[in-house]
Amino acid sequence: MGQVNFTDVSKRFTLRVDHVVHHVHALDRVNFSVADGEIVALIGPSGCGKTTALRVAMGLDPSTSGRVTVDGHEVHGCGHDRGMVFQHAELLPWLSALQNVMFGLEMKGMRGGELRDTAERYLDLVGLKDSQNRRPHQLSGGMKQRVGIARALAIDPSVLLMDEPFGALDAQTRESLQAELLDIHARTGKTILFVTHDLDEAVLIADRIVVMKQGRVEEIMTVPLARPRGDLGIVRGTAEFAETRYKVWKALHDGAVVAH
C-alpha cells in the first residue's frame, strides 16, 4: 500500500515585507494523486509551492484547507507511514551513519539486535556497509544523501517523500544516485513523491510529472518511458525522453503544450 491523495489542498500565509502585508497562496486548491508503487515528480520554479506540498504531505506544515490522505488516512502531523528525505540529508552530526539510520528505527520503537540488523541492511541497500561507522562530516555529499535515503527507507514507510534530494550534489554524483534510486524502487516497490527543479531528473525518474506554478497544478503529464529504465544514459538519447522533456519545458514556460 502507498497511495497519496491531494484534495483541494490550499495553504495561505501572510508575509510582512517593509510594513506591507502580503497574502501568499503557497498552495491553491491542489489536486493530484500518487498511485501505489508510482514515482511522481513535483516540478516548478522556486516559490511555486512544490516543497510546501511535500511538507504538507509529510505533516510538517498544516494545510489551510483541503486534505491529504495516505492510504485513505488523513494526514495530521508526521507518521511512520511516510519517510522523509531532506534536501541536505540533515544527518545528526554527532551520530555515525549507522546510528543515524538507527535513530529513525528507534523512534518507531525497534530495539535490540533487530534494530542494528535492520539499519545495517538498509545501509547495505544504499551501498554504504563499509562506511557505517563514519560520522556525517567524514562522508561526501552523495554518501550523506544515501544515508538520508536509508534512514527514511528503514522505517518501511508506505510512501517516500523526497525534497530535492539530489539538488545539492554535483552532476556525476547526481546521475549515479538517480540510477540507484530507480534500482531501490525496483527492489522495494515504494511509492515515491519527490520534488525537483531539474527537468531531466523529473523525466528520467518519474512515471508522472506534476507541473506547478504559483501554488497551482498547471499540468499533470505521464512519462511514456517503460520500466525498468535501465541505463539512464541511453534513456537520455531516446526520442521519448527528448519529447517529454520538451513538453515539460513548454508547460513550465508558457503553459501551452504543443500539439502533436
Place this chain on the structure above:
Amino acid sequence: MADIVDKNTDTTAEPRERRPLPRWAITTISVACLLIFWEIFGRDINPVFGSYPTALAVAFWEFLLSGELAGALADSLRSFVLGYLLAIVVGIPIGLILGRFRTAEAAFGIYITAGYAMPLVALVPLLMLWLGLGFTVKVSVVFLMALFPICINTWLGVTAVPKTLIEVGKSFVAPDIVILRRIVLPATLPYIMAGIRLAVGRAVVAMVIAEFFTTISGLGAVIINSANNFDTATMFVPIIILMVMAIGLNSLIGFVERKVAPWQAEIAGRDRE
C-alpha cells in the same frame, strides 16, 4: 639502478617539513618570559607594593609547611565545587526549557537576562541575613554567579539549533522530550561547554567575594589577612593558586568537551592539535 634508488630516497627526504612549535611549548615560553621580566623588575619595587616570583615561591613554601595552605584551600574548594556543580545541574535544564518553549521564554527569560547583570556583590549582605555566615551562603554566592552564564549560553545555543534538525526528529515522530534529549541537547553542547567555561572565572571571583564578606575563611581570608599585615608576597600566593586553578579547570573542561562532543572539534578542524 642503485643510483636511482638513492636519488629517490634523497628527494623524498629533501623537502623536510618544518614542524611548527607545539602549543604547549609556545605557552611555556610565554610564561617563562613573563616570570623573568617580573623577577627582574619586581625586585626594584618596595615589597609592600609588589613582589616577585622567587619571593612568592618562598612565601608559598613557608605557607605550605605551616599547613595553613591545605586547610584554606580545602575550605574554599568545598563551597566552590558544590556551588559550581549545582549551577551546572540547574542551569542547563533551565536554559534548555527557555530555548525550546516559547511560553517559558516569554515568562522567565527576562529574569535570567536580568540575573546575569545583577550586581551580586551588593546582594551578599542580604544573602547573609537570610542564610547566615557559614558554608551555605558561600555555596549560594558561587551558585548564583555561575548559574547565569551557563543558563544564558544554553538558552542561546538552543535557539541556534537548525530548524531542519528538529524537523528530522518530528518527521520520525519523536516525542518532544526525545527531541530535546537526543537532538537539541547534543546540538547545544558546544554552547553549554562555553557557558561552563565562562562560569569558572565568575565562580572563582564569587568564592573569594563570599569569603571576604562572610566568615573570613579559606583562601579569601589568607588574602585579606596578609594584605592587612602588608605581607604582599603571601597575599599573592592564594591569588596565583586561584588563577592556576582556573586555568586547570578550563583545560579540564576542554578535555571533557572533546570527550562528550568530539564531532565539534572534528568539524571545526581542530582535532589535529
